[in-house]
Amino acid sequence: MAPAATSTTLVTGASAGVREAAIAALLAASADRSAVFTPGDGALPPSVSALDAVILEGFGVAADPLENGPGLHVTRIAPGCLCCDGNLVLRVTLNRLLRQRPRRLFIGLASSEHLDQLRSWLQSPPYDQLLALDPVVSA
Template identity: 50%
Template sequence: MIPATLVTGATPALREAAIRAAMTSTVDTAIILEGIPDAQSGLDADAPHLHIVRIAPGCVCCTGNLTMRVTLNRLLRGKPEQLYIGLATSAHLEQIRAFLTAPPYDNLLALTKDLHA
């Protein structure tokens, strides 16, 4: 099972800093970030162990989960050792958590405690 952490915070920079502080630096890590980064990105996109994907802002559960499903499936094919999902809003955390704990993700992901930046 891949540990998966939902990350919320007021700005992209705060969410990215929280991810950077929490992740193990040498572990193969997949990161899905919602929204456009600001100039203060705390993540090194050139690090060989990081696989960063940015998706357009918009609630990932209200848009039918299609973007999240496609992005997540592509990242999980690479068998990362940890996964972080940075969300622009915490309004629908329960719905997103339900999506990630339903088949097929229930056999692939182990949700950890959320990070709030």
């Protein structure tokens, strides 16, 4: 049986701080819902990975709300279009993260200019079997 696809959310916003705060809020809301497992309530059973992963395009902010820790893996990619210039770096980073089978993945984008191309790329093989794209969050 194939593993469940990783829920993936692309997050756009005017600045790194805004994007990271939005992702932190989504992570907090997700943690609140999965704190207790009751069959049928949508929470994760103990056998499912509790790892959340975040890929951030660009440099951090002074008061960075996202830090690596138990249950959270944060990776930064140098700024540049993830669809064009950063495609190889994104592909390598994404492949490494997906080996850990995170339950959720957030990708913070510095620019939404090529958002449609990036979504199309993430919906193509092999990622179409590995990722379940959620609606884009505009922070």
